[in-house]
Amino acid sequence: MWKKFTTIAMTGVLAVGLAACSKTDGESMNYPERNITIVAPSGAGGGWDLTARAIAKTMNDTKLIEKPITVENKPGGGGAVYMAEFATKEAKNDYALMVKSPPLLINNNKAEGNSPYGYKDTKPLAQLTRDYGAIVVKAESEFETLKDVLEAIKSDPSSVTLAGGSAPGSMDHLVGVLPAFEYGLDPKTVKYVSYDGGGEAVAALLGGNADVIATDASTIGQYVKSGDVRVLAVSSTERLGGELSEVPTFIEEGIDAEFTIWRGIFGPKEMSDAAVGYWEEKLKEMVETDEWKEEIARNGWESEYRDADDFTKYLEEQDQVIVELLTALGMQK
Template identity: 65%
Template sequence: MKRNVYLLVFLVLPALILSACGQSTGVSGSGYPSKAITVVAPSGAGGGWDLTARVFTKVLGEAKLVNQPMMVENKPGGGGAVFLAEYVTGEPKNDYKLFVNSPPILINHLKAEGNSPYGYQDTTPLAQLTKDFGAYVVKADSSFQTLADLINALKSDPTKITVAGGSAPGSMDHLVAVLPAYKSGIDPKTIKYVSYDGGGEAMAALLGGNADMIATDASSVGDYLKAGKVRVLAVTSKERLDGDLKEVPTLKDLGIDADFTIWRGVFGPKEMSQEAYQFWQNTLKKMVDTPEWKKELDANHWASEYRNGEEFKSFLGEQEKLIQDMLSSMGMAK
């Protein structure tokens, strides 16, 4: 009888230990993720956030890095501010809903008009994935041969120069547009900025003679440059870019101490579990090295720049200071 008891303990105890270990480490079906994941693009279909979210989820599936369904949901409104308010107040612990964003998450929180009470501090930054830069673009036959020509004209009489962008006053294109003027001692409030609904409309305004210069994404101007329709006066990167823009000077090349990165990244809820956070740190680090991701970078003319959660959070704090300074100079800070 005693021998049978010992035998039973010998057989059952290891199974209990394995079961307990499985439960504590997320094995045996208890680990994250265990159900479908939603990735929100806080904009309408077809924009940069939407494309980023769809490519991001597509690659994770193709590379077999996430074994659960991933769905993209569009939540337009207020340049992302409407969704962020709902997310922060309604789903602070939802590990199964992520979202993509870019500098507007900082700008919306800092500007006075249309201010969002919430910012990146109310989320968990997971990773920066890509980077782009601002570009200062004029028509090919413009009298402005260099950025210095444009700056001098603004210093002489800013009311005679129309600067345009694809987003509202106080938003990203506006900040990029006035950055070199601001750093050159020109009051940003004196610059005539006209906003259009997207970079495509801003480019059409430029080519149609309704703007003297536009500020737009550097990645979007290559085709116009190759077609001989525009001239790019400068870009906001720290170093010269490759490809079509390799001959274009940076602001620093021109003696203007400024740069601006138009990043795109992924965020989770503020109270994300440590298990989910660590999963995404590991998974996103793997994703950016996959051939599937590199193929999408090339197809969409994106430049890769990966920062993990902690690095991304630190970078956001640095860029927030620059944006705060610029909005204050424009009289647009809250």
Template identity: 60%
Template sequence: MGFKTKSWKTILITSAVTVSLSALTACGSSSSGGSAAADYPTKPIVVTAPSGAGGGWDKTARSLIKVLDETDLVEQTMTVENKPGGGGVVFLAEYVTKDKDDPYKLFVSSPPLLINNLKKEGNSPYGYKDVTPLAQLTRDYGAIAVAADSKYNDIQSLIDDIKADPTKVTLAGGSAPGSMDHLISILPAFNQGVDPKTIKYLSYDGGGEAIAALLGKNADAIGTDISSLGSYLKSGDIKILAVTSNERLGGDFTDVPTLKESGIDAEFTIWRGVLGPKNMTEEQVAFWDETLKSLSEHETWKKELEANAWESEYKNAADFTAFLEEQETVVQELLTALGMQK
């Protein structure tokens, strides 16, 4: 998972789905059926997407509760709540201070959980250590997209215009400056020697708003997770110039070239996981270890992954926490290279 400042050869950042769930009482073995384990959860669960509708967090949260319901892995009602603002910063501040003892409130997140805590501008005083990582579930990739009628038909032509005059090309994303979408947006040009601080970037509260800006001619291109672009590609509203994976993806994205195919030696992998409030009990964490592992192995979940062009990447609570600790170091190096570190 090395990170090279000059080449951006490998950037492994992962998006986390955070889910905060109801107070779990002592749970023995998975088959014990003890009354304490059977009592959790006993009321509806809210899963928050810290953004507007239409982006990766929103889609992840909705897919998660859909499959947990369809498979009866969670019997209680689960709903999604959208709380946009500052690329997750506004939500996390409220969550950490008000909901730290409420395991019936979950939330979805991604690399911004780390980025927002480590960047200089618009940062969050809170990070993964202020919540309880429960599981990494998926792996996604970044993409650069333009409107269908854009003059740009390949990533190099976009980069050439940015090189010629960065003030005349506007990039956009569904999260704040210094965030994941920002890093995806500037990655290709940065790799070819453009000072990232000179690149124009507009931030919106969610991928849906960023795409609306693109289609409304308020941006020349957007950087976001490729899984949120499938429906717009199918409808013919956009063109995807490049994906940040090592190899071409399948399904609807078969014809999308990788950055490497375009001569840009860079990769950006997005993780997504599930997190809960800080003060979860060991028994509650154990419940989610069991439940989310079962989810990751279920055929219904695998079909949902395929439909969204996500790849499965399951880590339990302990492994996910260790992974986030490693990623914190990678993100710090990345932000330092951009002069955006705290």
């Protein structure tokens, strides 16, 4: 009788234990259980902001993710300020995601204003788009071509103010000084002023606080359409479509260089396996929806999807490219 009771008791304990384990596992699979935030580590109006809002809108509109997704702008240091928070304070927060592009690699590899945190301090979830850089002036600017700008810098570097929506040594800066470097000028002599986001850089240009800006090609189309600006050249290998279809490439302007701006979404470094798997599945579904394709077309982006594994491998390759570029420009740490 005692033996039988012991067996029953142990069986009961085991059943309770299994039920508890099952409940724990089940709870982890219930992700998400609350609202999700996607952070654009810049001001409003730039590529990160537009990408984050396109993801949130598509996910919310299609109900692919039933919990509401909100977008927060956290500018500072060309993305470096929030990156420090994301890599430390938010390292285990399954409900905080971030949109990033090459500055994630650049800020970690450049000499000045270096960020100790890079892509290895995140969990890459997917690459979603690719874009290119653009050299832009006001519609009434005296500069008619990219060569006009380079010749003015060559004659008197202090006479031309180049602005961008990222910190010195970061993406907009590299896009802006790359033509100067290839033209045989010392990139260190180019007068560069940084703003927190592409929208602020455009405002500086229109307000007369900059002569030229380097920015994302996709975000400038609306200003071209309104007649406020002219794009002198883009960093793609071939001409783009839409409002920029008549704009020459760097190569056409005699500058043997190109620069691709990828954009992707990242989770924190210690994101749970359940959350990672969930986002991988949902992002793969999202890029196939008509709503996402409409966002791609409306923003003038090129679709380029890589899943988590392929994106991570791509980042490893791009990290080497960035180091080579910064080294050539004398900006590598």
